[in-house]
Amino acid sequence: MLSIINATKRFGSIVAVDDISLSVHPGETVVLMGPSGCGKSTTVRMVNRLVEPDAGTIILNGTDITRLKDDELRKMRKKIGFVFQHFNLIQRLTAAENVMLGLLMDGVPMEEARSRAMAALERVGLLPVHDHRPSEMSGGQQQRVGIARAIVAEPPLMLWDEPTASLDPIIVREVLVIMEELSRNQNSAMVIVTHELAFALHAADRIVLMDSGKIVEEGPPKSVFTNPASAVGQKYKELLEYQSSTMGNSLIGC
Template structure:
């Protein structure tokens, strides 16, 4: 489905992604994690060439993205949904108009685009907010509109670049629930960049850990977080154990009270 080989990207003397190799199977949910600045966002943005790689190959369903001209890239991008950290909604448009926008610009008749947009909004639980503008919605709802916009093209591959990073902690859960539901239906392959450990544990078929631009470990969540083979994996394991101890102490305190 998605095959990345020997991907490399530098910004001046800074090497952001170095000899990156990854294969995501059809219907698989792979979660990419690692410390801030390790190259996760740069890597995922190279898949549809929002950032141009210096070298390496990227193939989506057999199409080598790195060799496409602008027209070919435009066609393949329709098969790749991308959810950004920022919502990137047009403030003067309603939710359904924001979701329709890309479809109409792609030549789909407005009535058909409206139907597709409404179906996408239903998938994220916002059909009743279809006529609301950005200012009338919470951050979580705005991000769900962004997800619907990506789903409207019925993509083969969904890319998520830290979709909860811009949200208040209280709103994070509503977006994660939508992501979990989409992963369960397996309508498309998913590659998710996130710091949300609980999401990764419950949803990922495979965890991929990055450090300094390269993959340092990958495997099933229970293996990577339970029996890590890398320093980064060990740090995640210790963090999970700390959270479990903290949660247990909080629960005991409530029971005593």
């Protein structure tokens, strides 16, 4: 479905992504993890060319995204849902209007667009505040509007760029619950950049660990975090063991 082949991105003298290759299968949830600055966000942003790769090929359902002209790229982006770290909602629009805007721009009739937007808001638990503007909602609610906006078109691929990073820790859980539910019941393939270990263990089909712009390890969550083959994986294992000891149970076994 999605194939990233020998992708590289440099920012001046810094190699952010260094000749990586990754495949994602239909319906699969892949979580990218690793230390800050390792290239995770750059990788997902290259997929829909929010960041232009310097080299490599990115193929979605047989189409080489790196070769698309502007008009073709705009059409392709409609098939890729993207959940940003910083919401990116239009402040003058209500939750429902933010979610339905993309559909209206694609020529979907008003009543159908509104019906689909309301259904997407219901999936993320926001139907009661569909008429609220972003300033009237919490950060967690605003991010859930962003999620509804990403899923309303039922894209075959969804990209998540650290969707809980800008949220207060107290309200992170409400977004993670929605993400985990979608990972189980959404038909879309998902590529998720996150530092949330417990979420990755429960929701991911595959963990991909990055370090210094390279993929250093990948596999099922329990395998990666129980018997890591990389230095980064070992650090995550130690963190999980510490969290388990302080919580009095095993996160890997739960």
